[in-house]
Amino acid sequence: MNEFDIIAKYFAPLTMGHGALDNDAAVLEIPPGQELIVTTDTLNEGTHFLKSASAADIAHKALRVSLSDLAAMGAHPLSYQLSLALPDRPSAQWLTDFTDALMRVQEAFNIFCSGGDTTGIKGPLSISITAMGCVPTGGALTRSDAQEGDAIIMTGPVGDAYIGLHLLSFLSPDLTFFPAAAVNDFGEGAESYFIERYYKPQPRLDLIDLMRTYAHAAIDISDGLLADLSHICQASNLKAEIHMHDTLFSPQAQKMITGGLVPAQELLSGGDDYQLLCAVAPENAEAFLAAAPGAVQIGHFTGALTEGEPPVTLLDKDDQSLPIKHTGWSHF
Amino acid sequence: MNEFDIIAKYFAPLTMGHGALDNDAAVLEIPPGQELIVTTDTLNEGTHFLKSASAADIAHKALRVSLSDLAAMGAHPLSYQLSLALPDRPSAQWLTDFTDALMRVQEAFNIFCSGGDTTGIKGPLSISITAMGCVPTGGALTRSDAQEGDAIIMTGPVGDAYIGLHLLSFLSPDLTFFPAAAVNDFGEGAESYFIERYYKPQPRLDLIDLMRTYAHAAIDISDGLLADLSHICQASNLKAEIHMHDTLFSPQAQKMITGGLVPAQELLSGGDDYQLLCAVAPENAEAFLAAAPGAVQIGHFTGALTEGEPPVTLLDKDDQSLPIKHTGWSHF
Numbered sequence: 001m002n003e004f005d006i007i008a009k010y011f012a013p014l015t016m017g018h019g020a021l022d023n024d025a026a027v028l029e030i031p032p033g034q035e036l037i038v039t040t041d042t043l044n045e046g047t048h049f050l051k052s053a054s055a056a057d058i059a060h061k062a063l064r065v066s067l068s069d070l071a072a073m074g075a076h077p078l079s080y081q082l083s084l085a086l087p088d089r090p091s092a093q094w095l096t097d098f099t100d101a102l103m104r105v106q107e108a109f110n111i112f113c114s115g116g117d118t119t120g121i122k123g124p125l126s127i128s129i130t131a132m133g134c135v136p137t138g139g140a141l142t143r144s145d146a147q148e149g150d151a152i153i154m155t156g157p158v159g160d161a162y163i164g165l166h167l168l169s170f171l172s173p174d175l176t177f178f179p180a181a182a183v184n185d186f187g188e189g190a191e192s193y194f195i196e197r198y199y200k201p202q203p204r205l206d207l208i209d210l211m212r213t214y215a216h217a218a219i220d221i222s223d224g225l226l227a228d229l230s231h232i233c234q235a236s237n238l239k240a241e242i243h244m245h246d247t248l249f250s251p252q253a254q255k256m257i258t259g260g261l262v263p264a265q266e267l268l269s270g271g272d273d274y275q276l277l278c279a280v281a282p283e284n285a286e287a288f289l290a291a292a293p294g295a296v297q298i299g300h301f302t303g304a305l306t307e308g309e310p311p312v313t314l315l316d317k318d319d320q321s322l323p324i325k326h327t328g329w330s331h332f
Numbered sequence: 333m334n335e336f337d338i339i340a341k342y343f344a345p346l347t348m349g350h351g352a353l354d355n356d357a358a359v360l361e362i363p364p365g366q367e368l369i370v371t372t373d374t375l376n377e378g379t380h381f382l383k384s385a386s387a388a389d390i391a392h393k394a395l396r397v398s399l400s401d402l403a404a405m406g407a408h409p410l411s412y413q414l415s416l417a418l419p420d421r422p423s424a425q426w427l428t429d430f431t432d433a434l435m436r437v438q439e440a441f442n443i444f445c446s447g448g449d450t451t452g453i454k455g456p457l458s459i460s461i462t463a464m465g466c467v468p469t470g471g472a473l474t475r476s477d478a479q480e481g482d483a484i485i486m487t488g489p490v491g492d493a494y495i496g497l498h499l500l501s502f503l504s505p506d507l508t509f510f511p512a513a514a515v516n517d518f519g520e521g522a523e524s525y526f527i528e529r530y531y532k533p534q535p536r537l538d539l540i541d542l543m544r545t546y547a548h549a550a551i552d553i554s555d556g557l558l559a560d561l562s563h564i565c566q567a568s569n570l571k572a573e574i575h576m577h578d579t580l581f582s583p584q585a586q587k588m589i590t591g592g593l594v595p596a597q598e599l600l601s602g603g604d605d606y607q608l609l610c611a612v613a614p615e616n617a618e619a620f621l622a623a624a625p626g627a628v629q630i631g632h633f634t635g636a637l638t639e640g641e642p643p644v645t646l647l648d649k650d651d652q653s654l655p656i657k658h659t660g661w662s663h664f
Contacts, residue, residue, distance in 0.1 A: 022474070022475065022476065022567060023404075023405060023472075023474045023475050023476075023551075023567075024371060024400075024401040024404040024405055024475075024551060024552055025369045025370055025371035025401045025402060025404070025405045025407070025463075025465075026369070026370045026371070027367050027368070027369060027405070027467075027472045028367065028368040028369075028370060029367055029368075029469070030362045030367075030368055032364065035359050035360065035361055035362075036359070036360040036361075036362055036368060036464075037357045037358070037359060037360075038357055038358045038360060038411075038413060038446055038447060038462075038464070039356060039357035039358070039413075039447065040413040040414070040415050040447060040448045040449045040462065041449055042415040042417055042449040042451045042460070043451075044417055044451055044452070044453040044454070044455075044458075045454075046453075046454040046455075047451065047452050047453060047454060048451070068356075069356040069357045070357060072355075072356040072357070073355060073356055073357045073359070075357070079370075081370060081371075081372040081462045082372070083372050083374040083415065083460040083462075085374055085376055085458055085460075114370055115370060115371065115372055116372045117372045117373055117374040117460065119374045119375075119376055119379065119380070120376070120379050121376040121378075121379060121455065121456060121458060122376070122377075122378040122379060122455070122456055123376075123378075123453065123454070123455020123456045123458075124453060124454055124455045126376075126417055126453060126455075126458050128374070128415040128417075128449065128460045130370075130372065130413045130415075130462040131357075132368075132370070133357075135359075137361070140355075140359045142354070142355045143354065143355050143356075144354065144355075219355075219356060220356055235354060235355075
């Protein structure tokens with residue numbers, strides 16, 4: 001089976017009859033009065049996922065993180081372009097698992113594949129997705145419009161994916177963190193719960209209409225809560241104050257924290273959860289929280305950001321400032 | 333300098349003030365009455381370009397091949413997303429050369445960078461570009477509308493890039509083709525001429541208005557003349573007849589052929605030239621050729637394609653059929 005046969009058999013069905021692989025490029029219609037939202041995410045084996053990742057894990061993760069960027073901008077998904085660089089001729093089973101998983105994500109979030117490129121690479125598998133979505137013209141959410149006094153609302157817990165990544169890393173030969181065996185002491189199936197949070201984050205596309213109604217600014221938490229909140233602070237030229245609290249974490253992660261397996265603060269710097277962080281006018285915070293089960297207010301934006309000052313202050317239960325060590329992920 | 337500093341210093345200027353790197357995704361306006369054209373091309377070191385390729389070579393090649401796909405669809409460029417997976421922390425010189433080259437291509441073809449992802453990879457450099465363009469609604473050129481009797485027009489010579497690739501391969505330790513030293517016997521600077529054709533193909537965006545006026549169908553020659561003509565034949569359900577002739581090749585390549593260094597037929601299967609192949613009604617062929625210097629009519633589409641028949645017939649100067657060995661490139 002050559003490249004063209006593989007595309008026809010496995011990838012063409014992902015275009016959902018849009019015939020997008022028949023030409024040099026896809027033709028897409030943007031509804032009148034809408035703008036196009038475009039985002040690219042690349043995941044490389046050994047850097048963004050482990051060699052042990054299944055075809056389905058890779059497909060889920062890659063497409064879901066791209067969809068999360070659309071959610072952060074308040075955009076409804078349209079289509080995506082898939083670049084897949086494969087180290088070896090893929091097996092029929094791998095291709096089936098990979099494309100089945102993409103199809104499941106497509107169906108869950110109403111998006112189709114509009115094209116891409118399948119290549120060979122003399123190295124690790126690399127997948128890059130460019131996702132496209134639409135917002136009413138002028139309606140895109142950005143990072144730069146948070147207002148002083150706005151409530152900082154997080155749409156769900158952070159830290160689960162970080163624990164999941166550490167559990168996966170434990171399985172790899174050259175890395176050791178906390179022992180995986182200890183994790184299931186904190187609940188039946190805890191291990192698989194965290195790993196699934198890492199590979200299958202939930203892009204919060206269910207909240208985009210709510211966000212467009214109430215949020216002044218938004219970002220998705222890909223680099224870690226502290227890092228991504230800092231991004232909003234820098235873009236909006238504001239400082240932020242947040243409170244350490246149990247409700248920042250899932251019940252499963254809370255057990256790990258109280259059990260002494262992971263420090264709570266470390267979870268604030270762990271990425272990959274893909275919840276949204278929103279700036280909402282204080283008078284609208286209650287309405288937002290009521291409409292978004294699982295969302296919590298974690299703090300608020302204070303005064304203007306001054307050069308050289310740290311943008312985010314983390315307070316403990318007695319309103320004492322906690323030291324912040326590192327704030328997130330950088331590739332180099 | 334971390335990932336964010338590198339992006340701010342080297343990549344942000346490529347967005348030409350569109351501020352596309354400030355948020356999770358870019359916001360793009362599609363002019364009313366236009367459709368979006370989207371195409372993705374991925375190039376991996378060791379597969380699509382050699383380890384000896386300079387930063388500028390890689391930048392030119394990657395962006396130019398994507399632009400060629402827009403040209404084939406008759407689309408004016410809008411913007412592109414850049415995914416760059418780097419094996420090592422790049423040097424300031426590499427980043428400068430790479431982004432300077434992208435900027436030169438941007439200026440030449442009126443496109444800007446709307447975002448992307450810069451990642452680390454434990455393996456070869458991988459670059460993936462998703463280019464976007466616009467056509468008037470319903471005006472995109474495809475592969476499937478060639479008509480019986482249409483002239484097959486090629487917008488320029490093929491084979492130069494194939495010779496360039498072989499020259500480059502000669503420089504790599506484990507490959508030997510014809511000796512590079514012999515090439516300059518066929519003209520001062522011949523070697524660098526061919527290598528430049530390989531790394532800096534000219535996307536024929538200068539011809540898109542002409543194509544939209546006269547062409548029924550089009551494709552860019554990326555996989556080789558015979559392979560790409562076959563793609564039009566399959567999509568349009570037609571057979572094609574083309575003639576072997578000197579005018580298929582550049583004067584430089586003709587010297588190589590007559591000098592016995594490369595067989596003419598092999599050049600018909602070599603890819604990477606990125607000229608366009610168009611189906612034009614016979615009564616418009618002359619007008620097309622007059623408006624497109626360098627374009628040549630190479631044959632015409634004959635009757636309907638029958639299952640199992642080869643789509644393309646290659647004729648010599650006496651109208652005798654020549655055998656066709658292989659038709660182009662497949663990754664697996």
